[in-house]
Amino acid sequence: MIDLEARYQISPNVSLRPERFGALAYSFDTRKLSFLKHPDLVRVVESLKDHESVRLAFEAVGVDEARWPSFLNALATLETSEMIRAA
Amino acid sequence: MPPEQLVHKIPAQPAAATRPLVEEFKFGLDAPICLTWELTYACNLSCVHCLSSSGRRDPRELTTEECFRVIDELERLQVFYVNIGGGEPMLRADFFEILEYAAAHNVGVKFSTNGTFIDAAAARRLASMDYLDIQISIDGADAQVNDLVRGEGSFAAARAAMDHLAAADFGPFKISLVVTRHNVSQLDEFKEIADSYGAQLRVTRLRPSGRGVDSWAELHPTQAQQRELYYWLLDRPTVLTGDSFFHLSALGDALPGLNLCGAGRVVCLIDPVGDVYACPFVIHDEFLAGNIRNEGGFTKVWRESDLFLSLREPESEGACTSCGSYDACQGGCMASKFFVGLELTDPDPECVLGNAEPYLAALATAGTAVPSSTADHSRPGVPVPSPVTLRPTRRQRV
Numbered sequence: 033m034i035d036l037e038a039r040y041q042i043s044p045n046v047s048l049r050p051e052r053f054g055a056l057a058y059s060f061d062t063r064k065l066s067f068l069k070h071p072d073l074v075r076v077v078e079s080l081k082d083h084e085s086v087r088l089a090f091e092a093v094g095v096d097e098a099r100w101p102s103f104l105n106a107l108a109t110l111e112t113s114e115m116i117r118a119a
Numbered sequence: 120m121p122p123e124q125l126v127h128k129i130p131a132q133p134a135a136a137t138r139p140l141v142e143e144f145k146f147g148l149d150a151p152i153c154l155t156w157e158l159t160y161a162c163n164l165s166c167v168h169c170l171s172s173s174g175r176r177d178p179r180e181l182t183t184e185e186c187f188r189v190i191d192e193l194e195r196l197q198v199f200y201v202n203i204g205g206g207e208p209m210l211r212a213d214f215f216e217i218l219e220y221a222a223a224h225n226v227g228v229k230f231s232t233n234g235t236f237i238d239a240a241a242a243r244r245l246a247s248m249d250y251l252d253i254q255i256s257i258d259g260a261d262a263q264v265n266d267l268v269r270g271e272g273s274f275a276a277a278r279a280a281m282d283h284l285a286a287a288d289f290g291p292f293k294i295s296l297v298v299t300r301h302n303v304s305q306l307d308e309f310k311e312i313a314d315s316y317g318a319q320l321r322v323t324r325l326r327p328s329g330r331g332v333d334s335w336a337e338l339h340p341t342q343a344q345q346r347e348l349y350y351w352l353l354d355r356p357t358v359l360t361g362d363s364f365f366h367l368s369a370l371g372d373a374l375p376g377l378n379l380c381g382a383g384r385v386v387c388l389i390d391p392v393g394d395v396y397a398c399p400f401v402i403h404d405e406f407l408a409g410n411i412r413n414e415g416g417f418t419k420v421w422r423e424s425d426l427f428l429s430l431r432e433p434e435s436e437g438a439c440t441s442c443g444s445y446d447a448c449q450g451g452c453m454a455s456k457f458f459v460g461l462e463l464t465d466p467d468p469e470c471v472l473g474n475a476e477p478y479l480a481a482l483a484t485a486g487t488a489v490p491s492s493t494a495d496h497s498r499p500g501v502p503v504p505s506p507v508t509l510r511p512t513r514r515q516r517v
């Protein structure tokens with residue numbers, strides 16, 4: 033579960049490769065690959081560390097509130113696969 | 120590869136902007152998601168189904184320096200990991216140097232080995248390295264079944280390698296098997312072996328590639344066995360499949376993974392002499408896209424070769440595109456079709472709906488020859504192990 037009010041960051045040793053659909057994410061630690069399926073999600077993930085909360089990151093990237101639930105789901109999946117973590 | 124181990128699991132994420140990911144992948148990416156890199160055609164074994172017909176080293180194999188340049192290029196392209204294989208990659212004198220160079224350049228390595236050269240010292244060295252995955256191949260859960268396909272003593276050698284890795288605290292390595300008619304009944308036993316080491320089991324599909332062209336007909340699972348395998352895999356989502364059984368998805372629910380042929384779209388093969396093929400299972404001139412030694416290197420081959428561009432075109436119409444299960448099965452595996460002599464628009468030879476039967480029967484009636492190898496590195500005069508039911512192979516007749 034992602035806490036909308038908490039700060040997150042990309043985990044150490046995770047790299048993102050930009051793609052037209054979004055990005056590939058690879059963790060050199062867990063050796064797992066994930067897909068970020070929207071360019072906005074990539075922008076959110078990249079800006080997590082610069083914002084005190086996920087909410088502020090959403091706002092900075094300009095994610096419409098109606099899309100927050102699906103973005104929170106996506107972030108939760110990324111957290112489970114250790115691509116991002118609480119800062 | 121299969122999109123070998125492409126994906127652990129595709130996460131549920133916001134609906135894609137324009138089209139689903141699988142559709143995106145069909146049109147190809149600017150760089151492969153991952154690729155297979157065979158370091159040498161030399162091998163101490165002569166498995167009957169070797170996809171690369173390995174045995175002898177090729178005198179043109181890439182030098183250490185050239186291998187480093189390949190890694191540099193993969194780093195630039197952000198290809199995060201490569202599946203290293205062969206032949207037996209550990210036979211290269213610079214094997215560890217290549218692994219160390221890759222790790223230092225952010226290219227993760229998963230390498231496949233028959234295990235023969237993992238002694239206690241090698242296991243300790245491997246355990247000390249970063250970004251490394253090891254996959255040990257066995258094709259039977261006991262020596263009897265395994266050695267028929269991989270050669271006498273090969274089971275014991277693989278088990279010794281597993282013991283050394285465990286003793287060196289390598290962590291969870293992978294045990295990989297190719298499903299055949301003879302070992303499909305041993306799936307639970309394979310799983311027990313993997314569990315006993317805390318290893319992950321990886322189960323992949325037998326294709327009629329390489330020396331497999333001679334043994335496939337007698338080794339590939341029967342239709343009943345394919346169904347058994349499908350349900351076994353559905354019940355065990357943690358068993359890795361390198362995404363290689365998507366043709367089974369025509370039986371019902373899709374198996375986890377991308378479920379698409381990634382050849383030339385999101386994966387490819389670099390062979391020991393630098394030739395780039397669409398995937399490791401199609402080492403044949405028909406699927407040769409270019410060579411990394413030419414100007415522009417790998418990147419140019421990947422982005423501009425006529426072959427790869429054509430593989431990224433929408434599929435041509437055929438029996439599969441009009442089949443109700445096409446969305447699930449995607450027409451199966453290109454390599455399997457090609458090496459049994461089918462057209463690429465025909466059904467997969469192991470089509471679970473039996474739709475390939477008339478096509479295969481027509482080939483048999485016409486006596487059509489299967490495509491012969493254009494890169495055979497089998498050792499002359501070394502008979503490949505032969506399951507009792509197998510007829511002598513072409514190479515033994517030579």
Ligand code: SF4
Binds near residue numbers: 120380382451453
């Ligand atoms: S040709 Fe077959 S083995 Fe190769 S990527 Fe396609 S489905 Fe996989």
Ligand code: SF4
Binds near residue numbers: 366467470475
């Ligand atoms: S006919 Fe083609 S698409 Fe349909 S199930 Fe068979 S192989 Fe798959």
